[in-house]
Amino acid sequence: xxxxxxxxxxxxxxxxxxSLLRVAPVASAQGDAAAIVAxxxxxxxxxxxxxxxxxVAVDGEIVFSxxxxxxxxxxxTPATGATVWNVGSVSKxxxxxxxxxxxxxxxxxxxxxxxxxVPAFPDKGTPITLRQIxxxxxxxxxxxxxxxxPHGLRSMRFFDDFDExxxxxxxxxxxxEPGTLWLYSSHAYNLLQGVVEQASGLGFEDYMRTHVxxxxxxxxxxxxxxxxxxxxxGRGYVRDADGTIVNSRYEDVxxxxxxxxxxxxxxxxxxxxxxxxxxxxxxxxxxxxxxAPQIDPVMxxxxxxxxxxxxxxxxxxxxxxxxxxxxPYISKTGTVRGTRSVVVNYPDHGLxxxxxxxxxxxxxxxxxxxxxxxxxxPVHAR
Numbered sequence: 040x041x042x043x044x045x046x047x048x049x050x051x052x053x054x055x056x057x058s059l060l061r062v063a064p065v066a067s068a069q070g071d072a073a074a075i076v077a078x079x080x081x082x083x084x085x086x087x088x089x090x091x092x093x094x095v096a097v098d099g100e101i102v103f104s105x106x107x108x109x110x111x112x113x114x115x116t117p118a119t120g121a122t123v124w125n126v127g128s129v130s131k132x133x134x135x136x137x138x139x140x141x142x143x144x145x146x147x148x149x150x151x152x153x154x155x156x157v158p159a160f161p162d163k164g165t166p167i168t169l170r171q172i173x174x175x176x177x178x179x180x181x182x183x184x185x186x187x188x189p190h191g192l193r194s195m196r197f198f199d200d201f202d203e204x205x206x207x208x209x210x211x212x213x214x215x216e217p218g219t220l221w222l223y224s225s226h227a228y229n230l231l232q233g234v235v236e237q238a239s240g241l242g243f244e245d246y247m248r249t250h251v252x253x254x255x256x257x258x259x260x261x262x263x264x265x266x267x268x269x270x271x272x273g274r275g276y277v278r279d280a281d282g283t284i285v286n287s288r289y290e291d292v293x294x295x296x297x298x299x300x301x302x303x304x305x306x307x308x309x310x311x312x313x314x315x316x317x318x319x320x321x322x323x324x325x326x327x328x329x330x331a332p333q334i335d336p337v338m339x340x341x342x343x344x345x346x347x348x349x350x351x352x353x354x355x356x357x358x359x360x361x362x363x364x365x366x367p368y369i370s371k372t373g374t375v376r377g378t379r380s381v382v383v384n385y386p387d388h389g390l391x392x393x394x395x396x397x398x399x400x401x402x403x404x405x406x407x408x409x410x411x412x413x414x415x416x417p418v419h420a421r
Contacts, residue, residue: 072103074413079107082406089276089284090118090399091349093290093410094305096313098389104306110397112284120306122273123259124395125292126380129308129335130301133260134231135173135329135356136251136311136320143325146238149173149355157233159202163213169234171217172227173355174333176212178220179227197265197293201243215340219355222340224296232297243296256313257307263292263300272302275377275397284398289376299375305393312391313386323380329355330369330386357384362408364418372404383407390414 077108079091090108100184105121106226141147147156149170154160163178171177186207198204202301208226215222232243239246244262252260261269275287292300314320321329334353350358357369366385373380379402383392 057175060095064246068337072105075103076105076107077392078090078410078413079105079369082396083108085400086401087278087284088396088401090122090273091396091406092118092122092305093394093407094120094309095262095393095410095414096309096391098316099313101306104309106305110271112274112276116273118273119271121259121271121304122395122398123269123271123302123304124273124380125263125275125373125376125378126301126303126308126395127299127375127378128225129224129371129373129380129382130295130297130299131228131373132310132356132371133151133160133247133251133301134228134235134297136315137246138169138173138231139321139325139355140250141238142328143282143322147234149328153177153230153234155229156237157205159205159233160209160230162207164323165213165215165217167233169216170333170355172224172230174353175223175227176218176223176334176353177224177227178215178222179224179230180208180211181222181226185357190210191290193390194290194294194401197291201236201242205229205233207294217358220340220346221337225295226379228298229295230297235297242374247301251311252307253318254319255307256310257303260303260307261302262296262403263293263302265293268380269302271304271394273397275399277377287399290376292375303380305395308380308382308393308395309391312382312393316384316386316389330357330359331355332359346415347413360404362412364415366415366418368411370404370407372402374399379403381407383411385411385415388398388415400416 083091089112090110092106094104108118110116110118110122141311142149150168152166160336167177235243235246276284277287279285332352337349337353339349357371361367369384371382377399378397380395392407392411394403
């Protein structure tokens, strides 16, 4: 399941060459603003989403940033490309960029043991590496019912102490031997906050602002701190048992900044993709390492003991897919507090797309890929 070191080195070399040579046609100008808006309106009416935002960057330039519907319904505030949304697990790839910067600087090793940086995480009797955390192969569990106490009260309180914030899962046993299977784990990703802080000497948000968001031009991105006033903020919604749209349940995400606690805009998310692709945030070798398939096939742990193969390959933080025309792309989705987000990156085509909607469920990845097709040259069968 896990790639050997020689195979991984070959994959990295191929990725680096591809990123530098651009083997596929550059995104065309056939997708225009009117077509995107029309598509977003169609999706909004199909799904009942109050609002949807989207942004597109082609060859490093944002060519579309806008929205349809409402960012929040109380005041019927329009959704735009600058609406600030909870991005859920898209936070994970921002954290992955931070970790890869520290790897590039020699301050962190991907195969270092997590307890080197987070001593508050108990010894499980077997090493758990940063690479395993970044690829969801650590054996650390994901969410489970009742873990936040009666009425979920622990998920509604603010944590300003990292060691305390992770206590609700750290004492639990591993679900499987690290490195043998795959299981999505936000809890495991939350440990990366401690890695960044210990290795850099900075608070996690300070590091993200100074070394990720500001260099990429992501000035609308931050942590979701409940006491802050956030201008242009959208609100997430769900449906009740009768199908009526209602406010999503309150959650204080301070216990999971790295795993799902960040705010951003679609314009900022495509800026992140551009800054990754053009070498602003990481050197090309580090980008190739981050985007290289680490787990292939992805065999999901299941409680019944029968692993299930999933339809993507796992990179460091990012998911690797192939679209219906056979073109590979890199993506990450997120869900939290009634919002759904996605970043879709076609680095070989100079194309980055981001979509955010304020209804759950919502298939954000399918919609992001559909917008990408408006900017990609048709692939003709031979």
